Amino acid sequence: MEKKGSITVFLALVLSILLSLVSASLQSVQAAATRTQILNGMDIGLYSLFGQYDRSLLRDYDLFFLDGTQGGTELNLAAVYDNLESYIKPVLKQNGRKLRIKQGGFTGYRLATDQNGEVFYHQAVSYMKDTLGSQGVQVLLKRMKEKEEKTKKAEEDGKSTENGETLKNYDSEMNNAFNKSKEAEENAKTEETKKDDGNNGADFESGDAEDEFSDGESNNAKNPIPAIKKIRTMSILDLVVPPAKGISDVQISTKDFVSKRNIQKGMSMPGEATEDSSQSSQLLFQKYLTDRLGNYQKPASSGLQYQQEYILGADDNDRSNLRIVANRLIMIREGINAAYLMSDPAKRAQMHALALGIASAFLVPPAAFIIEGALLLCWAFAESVLDVRELFHGGKVPIVKSAATWQVSLESIPHLLENLDSQRKTNENGMSYEDYLQVLLMTKSKKEKLDRGMDMIEVSIREKKGRDSFRLDCCIEAIEASVDVSSSRKKVFNVTRQYSYI
Helix, strand or coil: CHHHHHHHHHHHHHHHHHHHHHHHHHHHHHHHHHHHHHHHHHHHHHHHHHCCECHHHHHHHCCCCEECCCCCCCCCHHHHHHHHHHHHHHHHCHHHCCCEEEEEEEEEEEECCHHHHHHHHHHHHHHHHHHHHHHHHHHHHHHHHHHHHHHHHHHHHHHHHHCCCHHHHHHHHHHHHHHHHHHHHHHHCCCCCCCCCCCCCCCEECCEECCEEECCCCCEEECCHHHHHHHHCCCHHHHHCCCCCCCCCCECCCCCCCCCCCCCCCECCCCCCCCCCCHHHHHHHHHHHHHHCCCCCCCCCCCCCCHHHHHHHCCCEHHHHHHHHHHHHHHHHHHHHHHHHHHCHHHHHHHHHHHHHHHHHCCCHHHHHHHHHHHHHHHHHHHHHHHHHHHHCCCEECCCCCCCCCCCCHHHHHHHHHHHHHHCCCCCCCEEHHHHHHHHHCCCCHHHHHHHHHHHHHHHHHCCCCCCCCCHHHEEEEEEEEEEEECCCCCEEEEEEEEECC
16 A cells, blocks of 8 residues: 555656646747747738838839828827827737737837938949849949049140139230220321221220231231130030020928938937948949939939939029039039140141231230130130030030040131021030039049938929928938737837838
């Protein structure tokens, strides 16, 4: 009996231990299943929430962002969280578990404009990398680098040509000649102005020399400098823009632009975007902008029509931004054309002969060098007007001129306005207006392109129906959410999950 009793007690003890293990295992499995169900609920909730991305941003700009206003006018995180919770709750009710959210919220979130726009920048650059591939990026980088170097030097040469006070020196010499002529007349005390037969006389008005003079070989020629001086006082847009196409008069208020207002900030969370200032990334971002923003040749349908020009000019109206671009193009072409004139012996000989003729006609032979410099500037400017006019007409202009691609003759400069369209010609191997825009954009800093690019995207979305209060600093790129969920056993589970479009 004692032996049987001891066996019963032993089995009872072993069974109680086994039951405890089974019970603990069941509780552990149940807890794991509960946690898994909560995690699934969070994942499904975040996926469903971020599936409500802004359709306009995706369709027009290939960007994924969640509208943080949830249909309102201001960033509304409470509404965003309620939306998330509405997707979590049905999952928690599955399998007959009595799971209930006690509390929850966002422990971090990133907005498109966070980190000085780096979030927006990263998404645009990532899209371009996926689209072009590594090989396409390298080809684009090489091509743009070559064009940038040539046009940058040309613009510097153009500024140097303009800043040399060439025309001021010319005016000074002509005025001196005029004053000497008057002094001689007073000393001679003659009653009538001696008529010149074309060899040694000149009339002046307001400091400008008369156009006509003799070239020393009894052939009448014309001084083109006064004509160009008058043309240079005209509006550059009147000279280069096709009258039939016209110019946009759109003007908008910039006070509520991303680059002008105080923007909202997100809440720090792990995995923040690191600053990327590499040349390849900047070039990809610029390509992104030029592919999606309007310009003079392909105007945007909303907001400012010349959006790429806005990045260069930063003014509130299309006309002003276009004028800034036109002036820069004239400067670039003037540098290129002046360099060619200096390198062409035949054209230098023409300018030298003409300068000597003008100097002799005005009895100021020592001024021939200054006159020749003025002729070079005027000839380069006249050629540049035709170049830029061709660009605005949709044609192409060679980066470097040759005798075959040169358009304006020295004799035709005084009649430039009469032959603006008959003299200009395109060159299929040259650069178009949009090519020049890309090169000009490379002179702008990353911050300028980023801020002004966001300005244009934001204002374009605002003109869509029902989107007049759209703001990029209300667009969410990533969220970190945390919830406390209670079970039927009054145990509370805390779960934290992240989701990001990148």
